[in-house]
Amino acid sequence: MQDHFAYAAGRIRSACDLPALLAAAFAGLELVERATSALADRSPSYATALNEASDAWWALSRAPSLRRLEEAEPTESIATFSLLVTQALVVATSRAVDPADRVACLQAARHAGRVHDALC
Incomplete structure (x- = not known):
């Protein structure tokens, strides 16, 4: 998992404009959601972290500057x-x-x- 975090952090640090930064942060939030989901499976005490990660992903998904791809x-x-x-x-x-x-x-x-x- 550390490799995934390192890769995502590198993408965020190297983003050169707002759309690239938002795309990197969006991918990072997907990683955070996946990781907190694994934690919540092991212990219900992590459910709040999972809910917040999901809420963060959904909030950012509404950003107009987030690059949208054709279907x-x-x-x-x-x-x-x-x-x-x-x-x-x-x-x-x-x-x-x-x-x-x-x-x-x-x-x-x-x-x-x-x-x-x-x-x-």
Whole structure:
């Protein structure tokens, strides 16, 4: 998870204009929401943090200067990226030693592949 935070922080620090900064912050809030969701699954005491992260994401989503993409573009981008993730998971399966890792990777690859199929 630290790698994700470092990447998101780098994007925020390197943003050169308001739309880029908003896009980086938006992606950062998605990461915060995902991370606090994992915490809230382990302990209900983190539910407030998860709710605030979600509220922050929704609040920023209404910013007029946040770059908006045409509907077709994100669909294609998501489909292409989900296919890349599927391929990475298949490679990870071949490198995994633990059978439980293999099963998890194959199951995730199957679902990621279905995302691609559903969008194409």
